[in-house]
Amino acid sequence: xxxxxxxxxxxxxxxxxxxxxxxxxxxxxxxxxxxxxxxxxxxxxxxxxxxxxxxxxxxxxxxxxxxxxxxxxxxxxxxxxxxxxxxxxxxxxxxxxxxxxxxxxxxxxxxxxxxxxxxxxxxxxxxxxxxxxxxxxxxxxxxxxxxxxxxxxxxxxxxxxxxxxxxxxxxxxxxxxxxxxxxxxxxxx
Numbered sequence: 725x726x727x728x729x730x731x732x733x734x735x736x737x738x739x740x741x742x743x744x745x746x747x748x749x750x751x752x753x754x755x756x757x758x759x760x761x762x763x764x765x766x767x768x769x770x771x772x773x774x775x776x777x778x779x780x781x782x783x784x785x786x787x788x789x790x791x792x793x794x795x796x797x798x799x800x801x802x803x804x805x806x807x808x809x810x811x812x813x814x815x816x817x818x819x820x821x822x823x824x825x826x827x828x829x830x831x832x833x834x835x836x837x838x839x840x841x842x843x844x845x846x847x848x849x850x851x852x853x854x855x856x857x858x859x860x861x862x863x864x865x866x867x868x869x870x871x872x873x874x875x876x877x878x879x880x881x882x883x884x885x886x887x888x889x890x891x892x893x894x895x896x897x898x899x900x901x902x903x904x905x906x907x908x909x910x911x912x913x
Contacts, residue, residue: 747807759786770857799864803834828880
């Protein structure tokens with residue numbers, strides 16, 4: 725049985741444009757227009773899922789998907805850093821940011837560590853592999869990073885080295901726990 729999973733990163737929002745930790749802000753008008761324009765580029769799917777964040781839900785809606793919230797695909801919990809920019813947090817807590825970026829098990833913000841996120845996403849991916857159809861999920865960029873790290877068996881620090889542009893698709897296909905990855909296809913390519 726072959727399973728197929730397509731992960732779509734959300735369209736741009738003010739938080740993404742300003743390099744802020746997501747704070748639940750909506751898509752900006754340009755992001756919404758681009759998502760609506762990409763709606764016809766998606767393949768037929770057997771199930772559609774969405775990270776429970778605002779920008780993912782709005783992207784899914786703009787793409788014309790009737791998607792179900794999937795709590796296991798929630799973005800990285802950043803605790804007290806939510807809504808702040810990385811520059812602001814780096815100025816206020818430089819040692820904490822340095823630890824967080826260097827140690828995947830560290831969560832100085834009171835949220836979730838990169839290791840915990842990767843483990844959570846790997847568990848979800850195992851369950852997705854039991855579904856014999858095409859799953860499409862609109863997810864935060866860090867979910868895509870975690871999937872790529874776990875799928876390739878890459879070391880967790882590689883998480884920070886993966887760029888996930890808005891409105892791109894990362895596709896996985898596999899069976900029996902072995903996945904192949906196609907990264908970064910633009911919608912409409």
